[in-house]
Amino acid sequence: MDFEAVIGLETHIELSTVTKMFCGCSTVFGHPPNTQVCPVCLALPGSLPLINRKAVEYTIKVALALNCQIQSFCQFHRKNYFYPDLPKGYQISQYDLPLGRNGYLEINTEDGTRKVRIHRVHMEEDTGKLIHSGLTGRISEAQESAVDFNRCGVPLLEIVTEPDLRTPEEAKIFLSSLRNLLQYLEVSDCNMEEGSLRCDANISVRRGDMDELGTKTEVKNLNSFRFLSRALQYEIERQKKILAKGGVIRQETRHFDATTNRTTSLRSKEMAHDYRYFPEPDLVPLEISDQWVDEGRRSLPELPGAKRLRFMEGYGLPEYDAEALTSSRAMADFFEECAKRYHRPKIISNWLMGDFTSLLNATDTAVERSKVTPEHLTEMLKLIDEGVISGKIAKSVFEEMFNTGRMPREVVEEKGLTQIADEEELARLVAEVIAENEKATGDYREGKGSALGFLVGQVMKKTRGRANPELINRLLRERLGGS
């Protein structure tokens, strides 16, 4: 039997505002527990929330970038449930009037461009952090939990897709495109490790010949790209097996355990999903005027899709390069800074996609934190063009710049990497090599052209790669008297 998976993603993004959604506490990550809380986010009696204007502006931007309709009249609701990470006993969220809905995000898959529909974009507040103790650290075995409210009240965006995704791979592409978009908009760090981008998935499978969706499960804790695909793969297989045996899928929430690569059923006392939403009486509604929407639209930066096209048309880059370079705003900006200083875009692109990307990956460094700047790279490329260093030597110069942040000229001079342009010196080395390699020189004189390559290599070795191969070639021919 043929089964098809149907996947929808629910993504939560912490906005990178300076303060929380409804109070003036700082949102900086990583501070000691409970040092960023006040009467509002701690829900002390009598405290009142006040909406952070910037958070609304950010949300408008995101909704526009996701091609959503903007709700001109929108308000907050209370979502009521008891959980220790939520001191008020309710989360201020949005219900029937979310700020944005009916949008889409275009993703590039192997089968071409696809539109993934966005069901809604709404604002809410993050909860505190529960630190589970217990013997093994597994959530179900914890005896008690410690609560840190520093994240409680941080502006949170919920972005919900329609069930338009079909494979774990597509889900991964969607999430990385979404992250890229949000980083372009500069509204969130989208750092999965720090929890500023989190993802839950709704998954069902259906027989290929059925239109109706199957019963879905919700899988939580997909907090890395790797976990996302592994959890989806596991859950799809689990459901297929049950259905193939004629079983029934239970609608439930499941937790992904990264150590076992399995999803397990997760039920808490509060799984009734009876949130008793009602309008938040402490906050007056929002009216998003056309003027405000226009301002938001004008403030949108060039988005990844448009930038990709411009990189192809403006710089003459192949689609592959344009896609790779625009897959992060920082990399795209880096490229453009380089292109202002150096006239061969494809050469820049090769270095960025090659040596630069490998070094960034190997050292787990973000482009923004790299010691190599556009100035470093372009100065180095000019040294190659001027014949000061060879392309081969440039690789080690680049690595040195990457590790130390020193300028290429400095590295070249200190390490004595300058190409030997002095013909006299090279001629001396050529003579040495000829004297030391009687067999090869004899072969060459007898017409074996391939012997020349060997001799060039020997001279290069003596110069530690610092000679211009064409020059050596010419000198050798002159000496050996060949054609």
Add this chain to the structure above:
Amino acid sequence: MSRISREEVEHIARLAELEFSEEEKEKLAVQLNQILEHAGRISQLDIKDVPPTSHVLPLTNVFREDEPRPSLSLEEVLANAAEVLDNCFLVPQILEEG
């Protein structure tokens, strides 16, 4: 008008993490019904021409700027905590595997 049954009282109590004796549940069912009846009188009014509203104040767009304000001191934050561990509130575990 729908009546609040004892089962509903139990459901609401569970959502609110409250426990009641059988006697209290009976009493609460009666009281909740009285409250509903009272509120239900609004439905007798003619509100054809009244737009639906969730707020009594004719206000929208009340904001604060994204500027930090001092938070409380740890002593103040944890003053009412029942139990404290490493400057965190300590609570009983509540998740259970189904």
